[in-house]
Amino acid sequence: MAKEICPGCGIELEQVETPTHAYIGASPSCWALHTGLLARQYEGFGALTPIRVIDAYAVQHHGIAERRAIQSVNAHWVALYLQLEKGFTGEQVNVALQRVLKFANEFVWLEPPTPNGTMTIADVLKAGNPEQQANAIENYARDIWNAWQGHRATVLKWAARVEQ
Numbered sequence: 001m002a003k004e005i006c007p008g009c010g011i012e013l014e015q016v017e018t019p020t021h022a023y024i025g026a027s028p029s030c031w032a033l034h035t036g037l038l039a040r041q042y043e044g045f046g047a048l049t050p051i052r053v054i055d056a057y058a059v060q061h062h063g064i065a066e067r068r069a070i071q072s073v074n075a076h077w078v079a080l081y082l083q084l085e086k087g088f089t090g091e092q093v094n095v096a097l098q099r100v101l102k103f104a105n106e107f108v109w110l111e112p113p114t115p116n117g118t119m120t121i122a123d124v125l126k127a128g129n130p131e132q133q134a135n136a137i138e139n140y141a142r143d144i145w146n147a148w149q150g151h152r153a154t155v156l157k158w159a160a161r162v163e164q
């Protein structure tokens with residue numbers, strides 16, 4: 001089987017035939033791991049997870065500098081901040097993101113850092129039970145949060161407008 005390298009997280013996996021996301025910059029095989037994790041969560045494995053997976057994943061898989069990708073990265077970057085530094089729940093994040101997206105036309109491309117985090121979704125999938133998985137998701141979110149700190153001023157700017 002041929003291998004492919006994910007343009008977001010850099011993981012090398014066997015190629016799959018399934019489609020990838022339209023603007024989240026993941027290889028099809030990496031995207032399949034992500035959807036597999038979501039499926040596992042829906043089935044009840046990892047119901048304890050307080051941190052959303054999608055925010056770290058979408059920031060790490062920044063895609064290319066086009067409108068939808070820029071909007072996605074900025075919005076999920078704010079969502080990471082609100083969860084990790086402000087203790088927002090997933091529901092509170094959803095409400096906040098509706099406000100963030102009202103000024104999406106002001107979003108700018110955020111240059112991805114090198115390295116773009118040290119963890120991948122594959123590390124989260126190694127968890128053997130829901131508690132380990134919740135911890136792995138939080139570690140993954142913090143890993144991406146730390147890697148992208150060069151854009152901290154941007155996230156604080158958007159978050160200040162959300163909190164008004």
Ligand SMILES: [Zn+2]
Nearest residue numbers: 006008009030
């Ligand atoms: Zn990836």
